[in-house]
Amino acid sequence: MENMHKVIGHKGWKIAYFSMEIGLKNEMPTYSGGLGILAGDTIRASADLGLPLIGVTLLNRKGYFLQKVDEAGRQTEHHQEWSPSDYMDLLPYEITVRMQKRDVRIRAWLYEHQSLTGSKIPVIFLDTDVEGNSLEDRMITDSLYGGDRSYRLKQEMVLGIGGVRMLNSLGCSITKYHMNEGHSSLLAIELLRQNNMQPERVREECVFTTHTPIESGHDRFSHDLVLDVMDEDVDLDALKQYGGEYELNMTLLALNLSNYINGVAKRHRDVSRKMFPGYEISSITNGVHSYTWVCPYFRKLYDRYIPGWANEPELLVRVQSIPDNEVWDAHMLAKKELIDHVNSRSNAGLDYDTLTIGFARRFTEYKRPTFIFSELDRLRKVNEAGKIQLIFAGKAHPRDTMGKAFIEKIFQYMEELKGEIKIAYLENYDIDLAMKMVSGVDIWLNNPRKPLEASGTSGMKAAHNGVVNFSVLDGWWIEGCVEGMTGFAIGPKPEVDKTLEQIEKMELDDLYNKLEYIMIPKYYCRRDEWVSLMNNSIEMIAYYFNSHRMMRHYVTEAYL
Structure with missing residues (x-):
C-alpha cells in the first residue's frame, strides 16, 4: 500500500x-x-x-x-x-x-x-x-x-x-x-x-x-x-x-x-x-503506441538501425537507412507467422507467396465488410491478374443482427469462391490476433461508408510494420494518404459533388482497378517498388501517426 x-x-x-x-x-x-x-x-x-x-x-x-x-x-x-x-x-x-x-x-x-x-x-x-x-x-x-x-x-x-x-x-x-x-x-x-x-x-x-x-x-x-x-x-x-x-x-x-x-x-x-x-x-x-504495435521482427530491425525509436517514434523517418532486403525479410517472417496461425485455426490453406489482403475491425453495416465481394466477376478478374488471398476478423455487437449477417456472408463467399480465391475468417478478434494481422498481411483494406469513419487506427498499426494501406479517404487516411507513395485511396476525395450511388460506383471501380492494374503488378513483378511503398509507409506515416505525438x-x- x-x-x-x-x-x-x-x-x-x-x-x-x-x-x-x-x-x-x-x-x-x-x-x-x-x-x-x-x-x-x-x-x-x-x-x-x-x-x-x-x-x-x-x-x-x-x-x-x-x-x-x-x-x-x-x-x-x-x-x-x-x-x-x-x-x-x-x-x-x-x-x-x-x-x-x-x-x-x-x-x-x-x-x-x-x-x-x-x-x-x-x-x-x-x-x-x-x-x-x-x-x-x-x-x-x-x-x-x-x-x-x-x-x-x-x-x-x-x-x-x-x-x-x-x-x-x-x-x-x-x-x-x-x-x-x-x-x-x-x-x-x-x-x-x-x-x-x-x-x-x-x-x-x-x-x-x-x-x-x-x-x-x-x-x-x-x-x-x-x-x-x-x-x-x-x-x-x-x-x-x-x-x-x-x-x-x-x-x-x-x-x-x-x-x-x-x-x-x-x-x-x-x-x-x-x-x-x-x-x-x-x-x-x-495515433498508436509504436513499440506495442511493431512486431518482433521489425522491432529487431529498428533497434539495429534506428536506436531510440521506441521512445522517439519520429526517428522512424530514418527507415531508408535499412537495406530493402532486410525490410522484406522481416515482413516475410511476420507473414509466415500469420499464415501459419491462420492455417492452424482454419482449413483455408493459405500460402506464403500469395498477395494477402487483411480486413479486421468491428463487423457493422457502415464498415462494409463484404464490399470487396460486390462484383464477383471483377474480383475473379483481379485474381487472374495475380493470385490474392483474404483474411477477415472482427466481432459484431451481440444486438447487431446486420453485423452478424455480414459474418455469415463471408462464409457464403468462401464457399462460392472455393478453389479460386482462398478466404479465411478468424473468430474472437483480440489484441494478439490484431498484432499478427497488422504485421502479417501485405495490404490493409478499409472501406467504410464516408463520412462515418471518425479516425481509424488499425491502418496506422499496419504502416508501422510496412504494410500498405488501401482505404477510402475518410478519417485519418485523408491526412496520411499520399497516393502511390504511402498507399492507395479507394474512391474520390470527400468534397466530390456526386450522389452516394455514384460515389460507391467510383469506389468499386477504384478498388478493383487499383488491385488489378497497379498493386498486383507491383507486388509480383516490381518488388523493389513494393518495398519502396513499405518504406514510405513507415517513413511518412509511422513517424507521425503515433500516440507520442x-x-x-x-x-x-x-x-x-
Missing part, C-alpha cells in the same frame, strides 16, 4: 483520463475495440512521456464477449471470465453512488502500467461486485456494453460519478478531467455539485473527445429512466440545462461542460462541427 500512495496519492497537477474501456493486456478483456485500444495506447504513451495522468475505467469482470463462429458463420457470444487479482491490487477504499433508492458500494482495483523508461501510470478499475450490494448491483460492472438502457446508465453512473468520488477518496489532486467519449460525462454533474453548481469552474477542468459520427455511439436516456435510476443523485434541472430538455444526451452534457472539445482527425472535426453547430471543436488526430498535442492544446 505504501507504493500505492507513491503512485496515486502524491500532490501536484494530474490529469484524470476517463474511458468506458481501456485495453492494456490481451488477458484482461476490458475493451471491445478501437476506443479501448486507443485508451490503452494513451496510457502507454503517457507513461513513456512521464505525464502525470491517471486512468479511470470499469472492471468488466465478464469482458465484452468471447466470440464463437460456427461452420456457417453464425456468431454466438460467451462470457470471458478472468481474475482481476492476477493483474492488479485491490485498494482499501470504497465509495457509494445512490441508485434506485439504495446505496451501491464501489471499490477500486489498481493496475500499474510501467513504461520501458521506468515511469508508471496508474489505472483505476471500478468494481461493484462488493459484499453488501444486491446481486443486481454486483453485476453492474460485469459486461462491457451489455444489458439494457438501465444497465448502461448505471454503468455510466459508476464511471462518471463513482470515478470522481473514488479519486477524491484516494486523495488525488486533479486539474483536468478528460472524458474519452460521452460515456463518462456524468462526471461533469458530480463536479458541478462539488463546485456549488458553477459551470465555469467545471468547464475549466473538463476536456472532451468525441469519437464517432455514428448515432448509436452517442448515448441518450429518457428523463423517466434517469429519474428512476439516478434517484437522489439526480438534479434533473441541471441535467436538462446541460444535457438536453427532452432527454439526457451524454454527448451534449460533455459539450456543454467542457472548455476544450476535439474530434480525432481533421475530417472528423469538420463532421462534428456540422453535427453540433455552435460548439468550438478542435482536432487532435489519433498525439499526447504531446493533448498536453499543449488541452491540458495546459
Whole structure:
C-alpha cells in the first residue's frame, strides 16, 4: 500500500483520463475495440512521456464477449471470465453512488502500467461486485456494453460519478478531467455539485473527445429512466440545462461542460462541427503506441538501425537507412507467422507467396465488410491478374443482427469462391490476433461508408510494420494518404459533388482497378517498388501517426 500512495496519492497537477474501456493486456478483456485500444495506447504513451495522468475505467469482470463462429458463420457470444487479482491490487477504499433508492458500494482495483523508461501510470478499475450490494448491483460492472438502457446508465453512473468520488477518496489532486467519449460525462454533474453548481469552474477542468459520427455511439436516456435510476443523485434541472430538455444526451452534457472539445482527425472535426453547430471543436488526430504495435521482427530491425525509436517514434523517418532486403525479410517472417496461425485455426490453406489482403475491425453495416465481394466477376478478374488471398476478423455487437449477417456472408463467399480465391475468417478478434494481422498481411483494406469513419487506427498499426494501406479517404487516411507513395485511396476525395450511388460506383471501380492494374503488378513483378511503398509507409506515416505525438498535442492544446 505504501507504493500505492507513491503512485496515486502524491500532490501536484494530474490529469484524470476517463474511458468506458481501456485495453492494456490481451488477458484482461476490458475493451471491445478501437476506443479501448486507443485508451490503452494513451496510457502507454503517457507513461513513456512521464505525464502525470491517471486512468479511470470499469472492471468488466465478464469482458465484452468471447466470440464463437460456427461452420456457417453464425456468431454466438460467451462470457470471458478472468481474475482481476492476477493483474492488479485491490485498494482499501470504497465509495457509494445512490441508485434506485439504495446505496451501491464501489471499490477500486489498481493496475500499474510501467513504461520501458521506468515511469508508471496508474489505472483505476471500478468494481461493484462488493459484499453488501444486491446481486443486481454486483453485476453492474460485469459486461462491457451489455444489458439494457438501465444497465448502461448505471454503468455510466459508476464511471462518471463513482470515478470522481473514488479519486477524491484516494486523495488525488486533479486539474483536468478528460472524458474519452460521452460515456463518462456524468462526471461533469458530480463536479458541478462539488463546485456549488458553477459551470465555469467545471468547464475549466473538463476536456472532451468525441469519437464517432455514428448515432448509436452517442448515448441518450429518457428523463423517466434517469429519474428512476439516478434517484437522489439526480438534479434533473441541471441535467436538462446541460444535457438536453427532452432527454439526457451524454454527448451534449460533455459539450456543454467542457472548455476544450476535439474530434480525432481533421475530417472528423469538420463532421462534428456540422453535427453540433455552435460548439468550438478542435482536432487532435489519433495515433498508436509504436513499440506495442511493431512486431518482433521489425522491432529487431529498428533497434539495429534506428536506436531510440521506441521512445522517439519520429526517428522512424530514418527507415531508408535499412537495406530493402532486410525490410522484406522481416515482413516475410511476420507473414509466415500469420499464415501459419491462420492455417492452424482454419482449413483455408493459405500460402506464403500469395498477395494477402487483411480486413479486421468491428463487423457493422457502415464498415462494409463484404464490399470487396460486390462484383464477383471483377474480383475473379483481379485474381487472374495475380493470385490474392483474404483474411477477415472482427466481432459484431451481440444486438447487431446486420453485423452478424455480414459474418455469415463471408462464409457464403468462401464457399462460392472455393478453389479460386482462398478466404479465411478468424473468430474472437483480440489484441494478439490484431498484432499478427497488422504485421502479417501485405495490404490493409478499409472501406467504410464516408463520412462515418471518425479516425481509424488499425491502418496506422499496419504502416508501422510496412504494410500498405488501401482505404477510402475518410478519417485519418485523408491526412496520411499520399497516393502511390504511402498507399492507395479507394474512391474520390470527400468534397466530390456526386450522389452516394455514384460515389460507391467510383469506389468499386477504384478498388478493383487499383488491385488489378497497379498493386498486383507491383507486388509480383516490381518488388523493389513494393518495398519502396513499405518504406514510405513507415517513413511518412509511422513517424507521425503515433500516440507520442498525439499526447504531446493533448498536453499543449488541452491540458495546459
